[in-house]
Amino acid sequence: MKKVLVLFTALMVSLAVFTGCSSSGDGDKVYKIATDTTFAPFEFQDESGNYVGIDIDILAAIAEDQGFEYELNPLGFSAAVAALESNQADGVIAGMSITDERKLKYDFSEAYYDSGVVMAVSASNDEIKSYDDLNGKKVAVKVGTEGASFAESIAETYGFELVYFDESPFMYEDVVTGNSVACFEDYPVMGYGISKGNGLKIVTEMEKGSSYGFAVMKDKNTELLEMFNAGLENIIESGKYQEILDKYISVE
Structure with a gap:
């Protein structure tokens, strides 16, 4: 009987580790929410090492409005999606x-931000001014982003080669050092x-992109x-949503 109990206990521990939501001390669900690590101004670390940004603040405001608990797991975009698909x-x-x-794979919330895509080059580069100037050159993109999707859609037309990165800072550095001549990025991220x-x-000019959603x-x-969705509607109506945007994106 003791052996059966030990096996049962081990099984329950395993389930607690490998299933998504856990429980708080009072028995309420604690949802595990995965996010990127460096996608400012949507998620990034401040000087104290805390994760902040538009996505982080929106999630916190919605959780407070709706009264649910969550655990934030900054993993990087690709790893965050993998965690979702593996029930982590x-x-x-x-x-x-x-x-x-x-x-086809995910259910999305109502859109919480409408974005767009821009091309950027090194601040000292005066040669690359349009897509036509990319022929035969390397262009950097971040895996899984709208910028990567747009670049892929025009790469053959304009004859450039794509170089992929998992983190935006590495992509920027590749352009600054001249290994790639340009990169494509979501407009608010690049602007920030x-x-x-x-x-x-x-x-x-900004190319119209897709909207962002919680998945x-x-x-x-x-x-x-x-x-x-209910919390998003409420924070938009209360003005909290615009307050969050204004905190991270300058309004001129």
Whole structure:
């Protein structure tokens, strides 16, 4: 009997480790929410090492409005999506573009931000001014982003080679050092990076991109998705949502 009890206990521990949501001390669900590590101004670390940003603040405001608890897991975009698919996370908020392809695997919230894509080059580069100037050259993109999708859609037309990165700072550095001549990035992310001295400049008009949404696996965690949508509507109506945007994106 003792052996059976030990095996049962071990099984329960394993389930607690490998399933998404856990429980707090009072028995309430604690949702595991995965996010990116460096996608400023949506998620990044401040000087104290705390994760902050538009996504982080929106999630916190919605959780407070709806009364649910969550554990934030900054993993990087690719790892965050992998965690969701392997049931290590209940949801992902990481500047994730809502696309038809992704809708086949995930259920998305209502859009919480409408983005767009721009091309940037080194601040000292006066030769690359348009897509036509990219022929035969290397262009950097971040895996899983709207910028990467857009660059892939025009790469053959303009004859450039793509170089992929998992983190935005590495992508920027590749352009600054001249290994790649340009990169494609979501406009608010690039604008924020330039304001913080990433060494780049925007040389194109913004291409319309997809909207960002909070994601869960298809047909799972519907209650979490419903709470996110309800909370989003409430913080928009209260003005909290705009307050968060104004905190990270300069209004001129």
